[in-house]
Each structure stands twice: as C-alpha cells, then as structure tokens.
Amino acid sequence: xxxxxxxxxxxxxxxxxxxxxxxxxxxxxxxxxxxxxxxxxxxxxxxxxxxxxxxxxxxxxxxxxxxxxxxxxxxxxxxxxxxxxxxxxxxxxxxxxxxxxxxxxxxxxxxxxxxxxxxxxxxxxxxxxxxxxxxxxxxxxxxxxxxxxxxxxxxxxxxxxxxxxxxxxxxxxxxxxxxxxxxxxxxxxxxxxxxxxxxxxxxxxxxxxxxxxxxxxxxxxxxxxxxxxxxxxxxxxxxxxxxxxxxxxxxxxxxxxxxxxxxxxxxxxxxxxxxxxxxxxxxxxxxxxxxxxxxxxxxxxxxxxxxxxxxxxxxxxxxxxxxxxxxxxxxxxxxxxxxxxxxxxxxxxxxxxxxxxxxxxxxxxxxxxxxxxxxxxxxxxxxxxxxxxxxxxxxxxxxxxxxxxxxx
Amino acid sequence: xxxxxxxxxxxxxxxxxxxxxxxxxxxxxxxxxxxxxxxxxxxxxxxxxxxxxxxxxxxxxxxxxxxxxxxxxxxxxxxxxxxxxxxxxxxxxxxxxxxxxxxxxxxxxxxxxxxxxxxxxxxxxxxxxxxxxxxxxxxxxxxxxxxx
Numbered sequence: 001x002x003x004x005x006x007x008x009x010x011x012x013x014x015x016x017x018x019x020x021x022x023x024x025x026x027x028x029x030x031x032x033x034x035x036x037x038x039x040x041x042x043x044x045x046x047x048x049x050x051x052x053x054x055x056x057x058x059x060x061x062x063x064x065x066x067x068x069x070x071x072x073x074x075x076x077x078x079x080x081x082x083x084x085x086x087x088x089x090x091x092x093x094x095x096x097x098x099x100x101x102x103x104x105x106x107x108x109x110x111x112x113x114x115x116x117x118x119x120x121x122x123x124x125x126x127x128x129x130x131x132x133x134x135x136x137x138x139x140x141x142x143x144x145x146x147x148x149x150x151x152x153x154x155x156x157x158x159x160x161x162x163x164x165x166x167x168x169x170x171x172x173x174x175x176x177x178x179x180x181x182x183x184x185x186x187x188x189x190x191x192x193x194x195x196x197x198x199x200x201x202x203x204x205x206x207x208x209x210x211x212x213x214x215x216x217x218x219x220x221x222x223x224x225x226x227x228x229x230x231x232x233x234x235x236x237x238x239x240x241x242x243x244x245x246x247x248x249x250x251x252x253x254x255x256x257x258x259x260x261x262x263x264x265x266x267x268x269x270x271x272x273x274x275x276x277x278x279x280x281x282x283x284x285x286x287x288x289x290x291x292x293x294x295x296x297x298x299x300x301x302x303x304x305x306x307x308x309x310x311x312x313x314x315x316x317x318x319x320x321x322x323x324x325x326x327x328x329x330x331x332x333x334x335x336x337x338x339x340x341x342x343x344x345x346x347x348x349x350x351x352x353x354x355x356x357x358x359x360x361x362x363x364x365x366x367x368x369x370x371x372x373x374x375x376x377x378x379x380x381x382x383x384x385x386x387x388x389x390x391x392x393x394x395x396x397x398x399x400x401x402x403x404x405x406x407x408x
Numbered sequence: 409x410x411x412x413x414x415x416x417x418x419x420x421x422x423x424x425x426x427x428x429x430x431x432x433x434x435x436x437x438x439x440x441x442x443x444x445x446x447x448x449x450x451x452x453x454x455x456x457x458x459x460x461x462x463x464x465x466x467x468x469x470x471x472x473x474x475x476x477x478x479x480x481x482x483x484x485x486x487x488x489x490x491x492x493x494x495x496x497x498x499x500x501x502x503x504x505x506x507x508x509x510x511x512x513x514x515x516x517x518x519x520x521x522x523x524x525x526x527x528x529x530x531x532x533x534x535x536x537x538x539x540x541x542x543x544x545x546x547x548x549x550x551x552x553x554x555x556x
Contacts, residue, residue, distance in 0.1 A: 313475075405445075406440050
C-alpha cells in the first residue's frame with residue numbers, strides 16, 4: 001500500500017483549490033486584471049463581466065432567484081458580520097432581539113456579543129446532545145422584538161445539520177428574518193434558499209474547493225425584500241452594501257467552484273460519505289470506548305467524523321498521527337486552553353472533549369488514505385492507552401467519576 | 409504547535425512507562441491532575457527503605473505530548489537519587505530541558521507535583537509501617553515533605 005504523506009483530512013477547515021478553478025482564475029491576474037468598477041474602458045468591462053458571470057454561477061447553486069441577491073465579501077466571517085449587524089442596524093426601529101444558537105461559529109457568536117453591548121438582546125438557544133435546535137425552540141424564543149434568527153445550516157465541528165426548512169417556516173410565519181451560515185453545508189447537502197425560506201445566507205469559496213479570501217452574502221430581494229446597513233463605507237460597490245474593489249480573480253474562482261459543484265456535488269458527497277463510513281466502521285470495530293460526537297445520519301455532514309477516543313488526549317493523538325492533518329477539540333490545541341465550546345454546549349464530558357478528533361473528509365481523499373489513517377489511528381490509540389492511567393483504571397473497573405481529582 | 413526535538417523524542421520513545429504495585433510499602437504513588445483538565449499523571453517510585461534511594465520509577469500519563477515527555481523525563485531524573493534529592497527537583501528544570509513554551513509550563517508543574525506526591529505517599533506508608541512495628545518510637549509528626 002502506498003499513500004503519499006502527509007494526508008489531508010481537515011477539509012472542514014479549508015479545502016485545496018480544484019485545478020479547474022485555478023485555471024479559470026489565472027487570466028484574471030495578468031491580462032484581464034481590470035478593476036470591475038472601471039466603467040470607462042475595456043479592462044474594466046472585462047472584469048465586470050467576469051464578476052457578473054460568477055454572481056450568476058453562485059446564485060444558481062443556492063437557488064437564488066436573481067444574481068443581484070449575491071454580495072461579494074472577503075469570506076464568511078465578513079458575510080456573517082454584514083448579515084447580522086446589517087439587519088440589526090437597519091431594523092432597529094422594529095426590534096432589538098436576535099436568536100441564535102450556542103454552537104454557532106464565532107463569527108456569528110462574537111458579532112451577537114458585540115451587538116449585546118450596544119443595546120440588542122440575544123437569545124442563545126441550547127442545542128440537544130446531538131447539536132440540533134428545533135423549530136419549536138425557535139418559535140418559543142421569538143418575541144415581538146425579534147428581528148432576526150441566525151442559525152447555521154451545518155456545524156463545522158460536529159457536522160450536525162440543523163432543520164432549517166422547519167425553522168424557515170416558523171420565521172416566515174412570524175415575519176422574522178432568517179440568516180443562515182451555510183459555509184459548511186453548501187454543496188454538501190441540499191440548499192435552496194427559496195425551499196428553506198432563507199433570507200440571508202453566508203457562503204465561503206475556500207470550503208468548497210475555491211480560493212481563500214472570498215465569500216458571499218445572499219440577501220433576498222423579494223418576499224420579503226431584505227434591507228441591510230453597510231458595515232464598510234467607501235465607493236458604494238455591491239449596490240452600496242459592501243464597498244471595496246472586487247477581488248476579481250478570486251470571484252471568478254468562486255463562481256467556477258460553484259459551477260462545478262452544481263453538477264458534481266451529489267456524486268462527491270456520496271463518495272465522501274462512503275469514505276467517512278469506511279473510516280468510522282474501521283475505528284469502531286477495532287477500538288472500544290469510542291464515542292461519536294454530533295448527530296447520526298442523515299442529520300450529519302457526509303464528510304464529518306468527530307469522535308472521542310476515551311482515555312487518550314486529543315493533542316497527543318494528533319502528535320502521534322502527525323502525518324495526517326486533522327483537528328481536535330482538546331484544550332491543548334487552542335490558545336485559550338479551553339476545550340471546544342461546541343462539544344461543551346452539547347454536554348459532552350470535558351474528558352471526552354479533550355479526547356476528540358475531527359476528521360474532515362473531502363473529495364480528494366481516497367480509500368487507500370482512509371485505510372492508512374484507520375490503521376495508524378488504531379495503533380496509536382492502543383499505544384497511548386497503554387500509557388494512560390485512566391485506561392488502566394477503566395480496565396480495573398474503577399469509575400473515574402468517583403475519584404477526587406486534584407484539579408490544577 | 410511546534411514541539412522541541414526533546415519533547416518529540418520522549419513522546420515517541422517514552423522511558424519507564426508502566427505500573428508498580430501500589431500496595432507495596434516501598435512504592436510511592438502520585439496521581440495528579442484531572443481528566444476534565446486534560447492532564448492526569450501517575451508517577452510511581454520504588455524506594456530502598458534503607459538508603460532512601462529511588463530504585464525504580466514508572467509513569468502513566470493522560471495528556472498532551474508535553475505532559476507525556478515531562479513525566480518521562482522526571483522518571484529518568486529521579487532514578488538513582490535519594491528522595492531528598494528528588495524533592496529538590498523544580499519544574500523550571502523540566503521547562504529548560506524540554507524547551508517547553510509558556511503555554512505548556514503547566515505540564516512541568518504537574519510533573520513536579522507528581523514526584524512530590526509520590527514521595528509523600530511513600531513517606532506516609534513508611535510512617536504507618538514504623539508505627540506498626542516499632543511501638544517504642546511512633547512518629548506521628550514526622551517531617552512532612554518540603555512542599556513549596
């Protein structure tokens with residue numbers, strides 16, 4: 001068996017750019033370098049044409065009825081900021097209440113916290129143990145002051161897919177806007193903004209085999225017409241919603257990535273799902289005390305496998321499999337020394353949060369890689385468990401919760 | 409996070425992984441840390457009661473690479489030392505030897521705690537023993553290990 005090392009299995013963090021995307025981008029660095037806002041010459045027109053074509057490609061993928069509903073940004077963090085702050089500021093005379101969930105991305109949570117300091121109130125819904133919030137929870141949280149519900153399509157850490165369709169029915173019925181951070185879900189699961197009643201959606205190119213540094217915000221133009229206040233002042237680009245010279249090569253790449261996804265995502269998702277299941281089955285068959293974090297299928301992203309190997313600390317595990325790129329919810333991998341807030345919000349034991357590893361499979365992974373990684377992980381979990389006092393106590397039948405630990 | 413070569417070396421080839429009989433009166437066991445914090449170290453020493461020399465040291469650690477390396481290093485260092493010498497071990501020596509970054513200093517603190525705790529456990533057992541055998545000289549207030 002020959003696999004090329006290192007192996008990349010962190011596709012929820014970012015993805016490599018599809019070579020066809022790179023090819024589409026290249027002319028826009030050199031001969032087609034014009035500023036899309038230059039209305040007076042052919043260089044500008046070529047740039048503008050390319051941007052408008054990309055807008056159509058993106059609109060089509062998410063089922064937007066008009067390409068005018070796509071606003072280009074620097075990435076999903078900016079899209080989330082623009083959506084939430086933009087709606088909050090525009091509709092402040094209508095209300096000041098926002099609903100979101102504890103497991104949202106920091107780009108959403110920290111934006112909400114920022115608004116809280118400025119007179120807004122935010123409800124952070126508690127997800128269930130598998131990471132889901134229900135439409136009923138949203139319904140109960142809505143007040144006459146609620147202007148926006150912001151919930152992700154799928155979670156980046158545990159891969160849980162929210163029931164956005166049911167939630168969208170509630171927000172539409174109540175006349176509240178729905179923003180969806182669709183970064184992880186787009187081109188992995190069904191996303192049609194009309195079917196789901198989504199009013200604003202954040203997406204990012206680099207999670208779907210496009211370039212980094214470019215994203216988009218979908219802003220519904222009819223039924224209802226969504227209005228937002230711009231957060232960046234300047235030349236009034238993007239119909240006044242986001243000033244700043246457009247990143248034409250990346251936008252072209254983003255469009256191309258969406259066009260490819262349009263025809264290929266279902267087949268890719270099926271293949272990625274098969275790879276993830278191959279990995280999951282191998283690990284669960286060979287090892288005891290392995291826990292799946294997040295929801296079972298079909299409410300789980302096809303490429304996400306977030307597991308806790310009890311009695312083995314996550315960073316030590318990542319060090320053991322250093323030729324495989326994965327991520328961990330262990331405190332030791334974060335600057336804050338706090339274990340993953342997502343796992344804690346799900347009520348995962350802190351010990352298990354420290355032991356979690358997220359495998360993010362993508363379209364370029366192979367069966368050979370999965371087999372190699374499975375063997376490597378199994379070998380090292382066994383090795384580290386031999387070194388773990390907790391595993392020894394577990395085998396002796398000692399309940400680890402009965403021990404008075406000397407927390408430090 | 410980049411690891412120093414020494415951390416990697418100890419992590420990949422840990423010294424003295426294992427378990428000593430914790431019921432043995434000459435064995436001191438230190439169990440420090442907490443699973444919820446992501447670090448648990450168990451360090452055990454077998455001490456010659458005549459000479460107070462650490463003849464054997466074993467560890468098992470649940471924790472990151474730096475925690476495993478710190479405990480591995482400490483088992484190497486205390487072997488052949490008297491328990492009084494072992495008690496002078498400072499976490500800063502571990503930091504220096506393994507080139508630990510600031511965010512990993514707690515691993516070295518834990519390793520220092522583990523050795524102190526193991527020595528304290530050994531001493532407690534010895535006291536109980538001398539209390540049992542030598543009725544003439546009970547030492548209920550024997551000097552405690554010099555906890556910093």
